[in-house]
Amino acid sequence: MAERRLRLGVAGLGRAASSMLPSLAAHPHVDIVAAADQLPLARARFEADFGGRTWESAEALAGDPGIDAIYVATPHQCHVSDVVAAAAHGKHVLVEKPMALSVEECAAMTDAARASGIALVVGHTHAFDPVVRTMRDVIASGELGALRMIVNVAYTDFLYRPRRPEELDSARGGGIMYNQVPHQIEIVRALDGGPLRSVRAASGVWDRNRPTEGAMTALLEFASGVAASLTYSGYDHFDSDELAFWIAESGADKSPAHGAARRALGARSAGDEARMKAESAFAGRGVRLAETPAHQPHFGMLIASCERGDLRPSADGVLVYGDDGVREIPLPRGRTFPNKDGVIDELYDAVVRGIAPLHDAAWGTATVAAALALVQSARERREIMLEGADVR
Ligand SMILES: NC(=O)c1ccc[n+]([C@@H]2O[C@H](COP(=O)([O-])OP(=O)(O)OC[C@H]3O[C@@H](n4cnc5c(N)ncnc54)[C@H](O)[C@@H]3O)[C@@H](O)[C@H]2O)c1
Incomplete structure (x- = not known):
């Protein structure tokens, strides 16, 4: 049928x-x-x-x-x-x-x-990336022993991509905390598979012309005891894809272009910038369909450490660093x-x-709860307990 x-x-x-x-x-x-x-x-x-x-x-x-x-x-x-x-x-x-x-x-x-x-x-x-799902499967198989620690480090040009006014206003959901950090939260939640216990974050607003969070570092602890360290900077200086084989987040090959987004943006009015955003997206360019990816999509540099080995994405799969050396799990390209x-x-x-x-809704809600706890932790300079707030 x-x-x-x-x-x-x-x-x-x-x-x-x-x-x-x-x-x-x-x-x-x-x-x-x-x-x-x-x-x-x-x-x-x-x-x-x-x-x-x-x-x-x-x-x-x-x-x-x-x-x-x-x-x-x-x-x-x-x-x-x-x-x-x-x-x-x-x-x-x-x-x-x-x-x-x-x-x-x-x-x-x-x-x-x-x-x-x-x-x-x-x-x-x-968290939907095949590399993350594969890392999750290796962890769940128990082959490397218990998961203990996760590191995700992403340095991008996020803050200097053209924005709508509210995307530069933290009170209206602007900045990295609601937009980029959820990627990091969901990657580590996918790898641990259980609820978060607590978070402690420090965030930064470093460009007075773009007055919203552009940088953050945080320690998340899961109920399992797994600790996850997340760092993000969107200030367009270092680019963490340098640590990821010079492959872009999308899986495309990437040429280093430090500071290019900041220079392209220049000094503009809010209206000009919103127009620039629209023109750089679907309205201005449409989409190219039916292209196959060069490599696997990923988010910054990611390492998961188990008792008997470490895992990280490679360009085209997942690298497993065990007691007996390194092996690569190759992954098929997407559609x-x-x-x-x-x-x-x-x-x-x-x-x-x-x-x-x-x-599902419970999954998405738990990510929002964690992002809000990171915002609160950075503001109040203290650890925020999440036990009981998480829904999965
Ligand atoms: N998953 C990802 O990788 C990813 C990437 C970019 C954005 N996002 C998310 O997607 C959402 C949109 O972000 P964006 O960067 O695409 O913004 P955008 O400004 O590029 O696009 C939003 C579009 O919605 C239109 N719009 C606004 N209100 C509308 C309404 N009531 N009815 C119909 N259309 C309306 C706008 O005209 C605009 O074309 C955000 O929540 C963002 O976090 C996700």
Whole structure:
């Protein structure tokens, strides 16, 4: 019997959608049939490139009777209303990270999904990367003994990529704490597999022209006793892909270009910068489909230490450093570039095959709770206990 097709609408045709659309389009049983965006240019490009219907708001898209599911890729602050609207119309949801900006918003989304019986998947983060899943499987196999410690270090140009005004305002979810740190939180949560016990963080706002957190270092302790050290800097000086074989986060080959994002941005008004962002994403460029990735996607430099060995991503798989030397587990390339295939697979499997998603509302809520605890820890200069707050 032919597999059921999933008719998908995309809410928010910006940067996230640009990098997710290739994986959505490459899924063998998914049809991208509609989209919503406030920008006429984005809608026109979607109509031209995908031949689908367009709407001016995510709420209007939710009422489209010709779709089964919505990929919500609107700004953070819209996630709660867009997911609640989708659920009210019985549409399944894949919502971008962070799930929302507070645990209360996450609860409203969870309740709406439960009441209407829809599937709710939260992603993409780099916890979906095949390298992270493979590291998790090796750890779970017990071959290297118990997991004890994880290090993730990411230095990027995040702060100097063109931004909307709220992305530079911490009170409205701006900066790295809600946008980049969730990748790190989810990678280490995927590797440990259990709840967090506590966090202690220090964060930095180092550029007065971009007054939001651009750097953070933190120690996370899991209930298992595993300790995870996370460091992030988005100030566009050192680039940690130097420690990751000069492969970009997406899996593409990368040429060193220190400070290029800062120089390209220059001094601009907020309006000019928001326009620059839109033009550099879907509305301005569309997407290139059907490209295969050069290497595996990854996030900074990642090392997981077990009692009898260490693990880290290689360019094309995972390196296992054991008592008897090093071996590499090669991994197949994704269906497309950038490889975000795992996210749409999880939504499709949840909706059509009834397989409960791993990255569900409880998973997304726990990440938001951890990110907020890191913010609080940095502000109050103390360890924040999470026991009882985590939902998985
Ligand atoms: N997983 C990833 O790797 C990744 C990458 C980038 C962004 N994101 C996430 O995706 C979300 C969007 O970020 P972005 O960088 O793509 O932003 P963006 O500004 O590039 O895109 C957002 C788009 O949504 C549109 N929009 C805003 N409100 C809308 C509404 N009510 N209805 C319809 N369209 C609306 C805007 O016009 C814009 O085109 C954020 O939550 C961000 O954290 C995730």
